[in-house]
Amino acid sequence: MVSPLPSNATFVPLIGRILIGLLFIPSGLAKISGFSGTIAYVASAGLPAPALGAAVAAVVELGLGLAVLVGWQARWSALIMALFTVAAALFFHNFWAAPPDQQLMQNIQFFKNMAIAGGLLFIFAFGPGPFSLDARRAGA
Numbered sequence: 001m002v003s004p005l006p007s008n009a010t011f012v013p014l015i016g017r018i019l020i021g022l023l024f025i026p027s028g029l030a031k032i033s034g035f036s037g038t039i040a041y042v043a044s045a046g047l048p049a050p051a052l053g054a055a056v057a058a059v060v061e062l063g064l065g066l067a068v069l070v071g072w073q074a075r076w077s078a079l080i081m082a083l084f085t086v087a088a089a090l091f092f093h094n095f096w097a098a099p100p101d102q103q104l105m106q107n108i109q110f111f112k113n114m115a116i117a118g119g120l121l122f123i124f125a126f127g128p129g130p131f132s133l134d135a136r137r138a139g140a
Contacts, residue, residue: 013129014071020119021069024081028062045091060084068123071132078123085120089113 031038035054042050042057060081067077093113095106128134 010130013123013127014131016119017069017071017074017123017128017132020081020116020123021065023116024061024065025069028058028060028065031058031061047091057084057088068120068128071128071134074128074132074134075124078120082117082120082124085113085117089117 031054035058038054038057039050042053047053064077064081068074068081089110093106093110095103095110098106
């Protein structure tokens, strides 16, 4: 069992969840507000059922992003988001197949997504921390 956070680090998981939310929540809102563009982007990757894919992306980014932000069902939300983020990297940031002038940027985006997935897996493994709805529910 991992030792509890030092008393001076109790806000760190909350700050981490806020930073993750700053990435996913606005992106989910943008997908909803520009839904036809999101569908076109998914279709451009050659994925089947682009409207369904766009809807799933919006729900994951906005809905599960909010769940992680407030720490509600945070472990499972973070796991789903990590899997989604890895899939997004594989389908949308495939630097190995990008034109030479885009390879560097796609490489950066790919590994950024991998790092984000790693952070989400930490939430899955260790929970959302003491300032979360999950912690409040566990203490009730």
